[in-house]
Amino acid sequence: MSMLEVRDLDVYHGKFQALSGVELDVERGQIVSLLGANGAGKSTLLKTISGVLKPASGTIYFDEKRIDGLGPHNIVDLGMGLVPEGRKIFSALTVRQNLLIGSYTPRARKTRNETLENVFHLFPLLEKRSRQKGTDLSGGEQQMLSIGRALMSQPRFIIFDEISLGLSPLVVKELYKTIKRINQDGMTEVLVEQDVKRSLKVADFAYILQEGRITLKGNPRDFTEEAVKKAYFGV
């Protein structure tokens, strides 16, 4: 069984069907890209996988454990981390406290000091600014903080939701280097992105969503530009 297995997923927003029959697999150690235009259902799919939304039908298995219907806090405890869209850094907490609260679950809290050391090693800038208010950082720095915070929960699997939004290309390039590095250290990752080119370059496998359905899936190296356009927009 794949590390993450989504089968036959139907999700509704009220009467509107946001996802229809979505099927998705993520193998251990892969980087999988999830792409699609705005409103295609990427966000909905992520929210359903992470437990914020409940599917009307279908199943989601993570490490052979069924997780559809569980709450987000349970799913985090099982080893799935999420770097949310818009960073969502807590302004009430300092950089250091934002990181530490990522280790809230008992399992992560036990080794929090060691994990914090590793995160500071990965992002030395965060250590420099550790006493500043979380939201006093620039956009790119907050994104690093958000990734660091997700790492603090000791995940085996991380979902990165639109991390390039609002950031300069140079900053995004650095972030992607880090994403690759974390993956090389053994992390399984799902990237949800608007930046199609960069995302496809780094992914082992990709899915394209359109109007709630998967319209293209496979190894990005096999994708033609026409196929991607068609899967994205339907033209």
Add this chain to the structure above:
Amino acid sequence: MIQFLEPIINGILLGGLYAVVGIGLSVIFGIMRQVNLAHGELMILASYFSLLTLQLLGLHPLLTFLLVLPAMFIFGYLIQTFLFNRVMGKGMEPFLMISFGLSIILQNALLLIFTPDARSLKSSLVIQSLNVYGLFHVPLIYIVNCAVSILVIGLLHQFMKRTYLGWAISASAEDLSAAKLMGINPKRVYALAMGIAAVTAAISGVLVGMTFTFYPHSGTQYLIIAFGVVIIGGLGSLPGTFVGGLILGISQLVGGRIIGPGFQLLSGYIILLVVLTIRPQGILGRG
């Protein structure tokens, strides 16, 4: 001028007590964006519990804290877990209704068990006073109230700044969905927060029971004071609650000295209206 020294000093001390009265309400609004209409009854419940402990065990009222505080924490935790958690996320009305119902139940239960007789937690602190340079008197109990108040607010502030649970509460208050992604279980955090609010209500309830007489229905007047404190100082702000308490205490006593002793409450509420007009979010409020 010197004639105002007494009401100002005593107003500050009284204000300290008012601050503790208001904290429970402020905390619950800050975290859950809800107003607990049973807050006054939680205070008075603690006053009566203290009375019981005092009568059965012969303890000094301040020592009853040892039994009353843990009991009230558990009570707060339970009412959040079994009553309020059912309606979290469904807007303000259900919470208001449940808390209102709870206040009625508690008031009448206390009435049934303890009768409408006036009660107080007797100690010598109420009678003794400090003679300040021969100019005026400060009742010792006022000093105790203010000291306990500063201690409680200080401890709470440190708790919010330095502990995992404190951070979890701040994070949940700011962005609940992001907090859930940290592995924070909202229902548990809310229950713990309500437990803390109940403990602060209990502390103020015992202090109030030592300072003034109380009845089963006294909860309402303290709920109104709590509202006043929190509105003046700003919803969801701990230092704001302290400032609000001081201002209300001073306004009451100074106003009572200027206009007349029967106008204490009115003076306080005039200041409340003034603050609402000039700065509706409260002096240190974050809207």
